[in-house]
Amino acid sequence: MKSWKKLFVSVMSVCMLIPISSLSAAEQGDQPAKSLVPIRTFAQDNGAKLSWEASTKKITLEKNKTTLVLTIGEKEAVLNGKTLSLEQPIQVTKGTAYVDEDFMKQVLAEAPEDIFIDLLSKGEGTEAAKYVSTSSAEALPTSLLSKLWSSLEGQFGYIPIQPTAKKVTQDSVHRNAVYSFTSKATPLTIIVRMDANGLVDDLNVSAAVPDVYQKPSYDHPNSYTEEEITIGEGKFALPGTLTLPKGDGPFPVVILVHGSGANDRDEAMGGAKPFRDLAVGLASQGIATVRYDKVTYTHSYKITSQPKFALKQETVDDANRAVEFVKSNKKIDPKAIFVAGHSQGGFALPLILANDTGHDIAGGISIAGPSTTFAEVIVEQTTNYVSRAKQLGMDVKPYEQQAEYFKGFAEMLNDKQYSKENLPKNFPLPSPYWWYEQRDYVPTELAKTQNTPLFIIQGENDIQVSMKQFNGWKSALKDHTNVTFKSYPNVNHVLASYEKPSIAQEYYLPSNVFEPIIQDIAKWVLRK
Numbered sequence: 009m010k011s012w013k014k015l016f017v018s019v020m021s022v023c024m025l026i027p028i029s030s031l032s033a034a035e036q037g038d039q040p041a042k043s044l045v046p047i048r049t050f051a052q053d054n055g056a057k058l059s060w061e062a063s064t065k066k067i068t069l070e071k072n073k074t075t076l077v078l079t080i081g082e083k084e085a086v087l088n089g090k091t092l093s094l095e096q097p098i099q100v101t102k103g104t105a106y107v108d109e110d111f112m113k114q115v116l117a118e119a120p121e122d123i124f125i126d127l128l129s130k131g132e133g134t135e136a137a138k139y140v141s142t143s144s145a146e147a148l149p150t151s152l153l154s155k156l157w158s159s160l161e162g163q164f165g166y167i168p169i170q171p172t173a174k175k176v177t178q179d180s181v182h183r184n185a186v187y188s189f190t191s192k193a194t195p196l197t198i199i200v201r202m203d204a205n206g207l208v209d210d211l212n213v214s215a216a217v218p219d220v221y222q223k224p225s226y227d228h229p230n231s232y233t234e235e236e237i238t239i240g241e242g243k244f245a246l247p248g249t250l251t252l253p254k255g256d257g258p259f260p261v262v263i264l265v266h267g268s269g270a271n272d273r274d275e276a277m278g279g280a281k282p283f284r285d286l287a288v289g290l291a292s293q294g295i296a297t298v299r300y301d302k303v304t305y306t307h308s309y310k311i312t313s314q315p316k317f318a319l320k321q322e323t324v325d326d327a328n329r330a331v332e333f334v335k336s337n338k339k340i341d342p343k344a345i346f347v348a349g350h351s352q353g354g355f356a357l358p359l360i361l362a363n364d365t366g367h368d369i370a371g372g373i374s375i376a377g378p379s380t381t382f383a384e385v386i387v388e389q390t391t392n393y394v395s396r397a398k399q400l401g402m403d404v405k406p407y408e409q410q411a412e413y414f415k416g417f418a419e420m421l422n423d424k425q426y427s428k429e430n431l432p433k434n435f436p437l438p439s440p441y442w443w444y445e446q447r448d449y450v451p452t453e454l455a456k457t458q459n460t461p462l463f464i465i466q467g468e469n470d471i472q473v474s475m476k477q478f479n480g481w482k483s484a485l486k487d488h489t490n491v492t493f494k495s496y497p498n499v500n501h502v503l504a505s506y507e508k509p510s511i512a513q514e515y516y517l518p519s520n521v522f523e524p525i526i527q528d529i530a531k532w533v534l535r536k
Contacts, residue, residue, distance in 0.1 A: 248300025
C-alpha cells in the first residue's frame with residue numbers, strides 16, 4: 009500500500025497536475041457552489057487516502073474498505089465499483105477540485121479520529137479501543153481510554169467535547185490530527201496519530217502554547233532544501249527533516265539531539281525553535297543537518313508503557329540510527345558526520361559516542377550539556393531559580409517549595425538501598441526505572457576515556473544548566489587537546505541572547521539562536 013506521502017505528492021493541487029488550459033470551461037467553473045468542498049481538504053480532514061491519475065483525470069479516495077473514484081468534469085462517481093449520480097459535476101476552480109460536500113459525508117462518513125475523540129470524551133473506552141492499532145493496544149488499553157478524559161480534566165479543568173479547531177498534518181510516519189481545546193483552566197492540544205491503516209497509533213497531550221516564533225534574519229530559503237525523512241523503522245520509527253545546502257556536495261552534517269521532554273524536531277519551546285534555527289543557519293554555511301521528532305513526542309504512550317524505558321531508548325539509540333541514515337546519502341560526506349546534543353542531548357553525548365561502534369562520528373558538540381549526574385543538575389537548577397527570583401524581586405516561595413521537593417527527591421534517588429532492580433514503591437516522579445538506570449552516570453567520567461574531538465558550548469545566562477556545569481567539563485577534560493570550549497554572555501538555555509537574568513519565562517517570547525553560536529559551530533565543523 010502506498011504511503012500518504014507518496015499519495016499526496018501528485019495531488020497537492022490539481023493545477024500542478026493538469027494545465028488549466030486543457031480543461032473545458034465547464035470543467036473549470038467560475039466559482040464553486042456553496043455546497044461544494046475541496047476534495048483534497050475533505051480527504052485530509054476525514055482520514056481518506058487520495059491519489060491522482062492525470063491521463064484519465066480521475067481522483068481516487070480510499071478509506072477503510074471504501075473506494076471512491078471521481079472524474080474531473082463528470083456528474084458520476086464510482087463507489088466500490090458501483091456508479092452513482094452527482095447533482096453537480098466535479099469541477100476545478102483556481103486550481104482546486106471541488107465535489108458536493110453532502111455526498112462526500114454520506115459515502116466517507118466521519119473521520120475515525122473524530123469518532124475516537126468523541127468516544128474518549130464520553131468515557132467509552134471499550135468502543136474507543138476498537139480504533140486503536142494492534143501495535144498500540146498495550147499502550148492504549150480500554151482501562152486507560154475509559155478514564156483518560158476525566159484524567160485530563162483533572163489537570164486542565166473542564167474540557168468541552170467540541171474542539172475549537174482541528175488541523176491535519178502528514179509526516180513520514182503518521183497522519184496527525186491536531187485538536188485544540190479551550191478547557192476551564194488551561195488550553196490544551198491533543199494530537200491523535202493515525203497509522204497507514206487509518207487506526208490510532210498513539211496520542212500526544214500538552215498544554216497549548218501560542219506559536220509566536222519568527223524566522224531569524226539568517227534564514228535564507230534559497231540556500232537550502234528540506235526533505236521529509238524517517239529515522240529507524242518499525243513501531244518506533246521517527247519522522248524527521250534533512251536540510252541540505254544547495255549544491256552537489258558532499259556536505260558535512262550535524263545531527264541534532266534534543267534536550268529533556270517530549271520535543272518535536274524543531275525543539276520548539278514557546279517562541280523559540282532552536283533546532284530549526286541551527287538547521288537553516290548551518291545550511292547557509294554549507295553544512296547539512298538532520299533533526300527528528302523525539303520518540304517521547306511521536307510515540308508518547310507506546311514508549312512510556314515500556315517497563316524498562318531508559319536514557320538509551322530515549323536519546324542514545326535514535327542518534328546513532330540517524331548516523332546510520334546519513335552514511336548512505338551521497339550528498340553527505342561520510343567522514344564529516346557530527347552529533348550536537350542540546351541539554352540532555354549533551355548529557356548523553358558520551359553515551360552516543362560510546363555506542364558508535366563503527367567509529368563514524370567525526371566529532372561531538374555539547375550545547376548546554378550537564379557535566380554531573382542528572383540529580384545534581386536538578387537540585388542546582390531549582391536552587392538557581394530561587395536565587396534568580398530574589399534577584400528580580402519576585403515571590404520566591406513557590407521556587408523555594410520546588411527546591412525543597414527536589415532535594416528530597418534527590419535524596420531518595422541517591423539512597424543506595426534502591427536501584428533499577430529494586431525500585432521504591434513511592435517514587436514521586438514517573439518512570440522510576442529511567443532515573444535509577446542512569447543515576448550514577450557522570451558524562452565527564454566517560455568522556456575522559458574517549459578521544460573524539462569535542463566542542464563544548466555554554467550560555468552564561470542559562471538558568472537550567474549553569475556555568476558550574478560548563479566548568480565541570482573544562483576541569484575534567486583539561487588535558488584533552490582536541491576539546492574546544494566556549495561560553496557566550498547573555499545567552500540563555502534556548503540559545504538566545506537575553507540581557508535580563510533568565511528565569512525561563514522569556515522562552516515564551518519570540519527569539520532565535522544567537523548567530524555567533526552558529527558561526528562558531530560552522531567554523532569548528534569545517535576546520536581543516
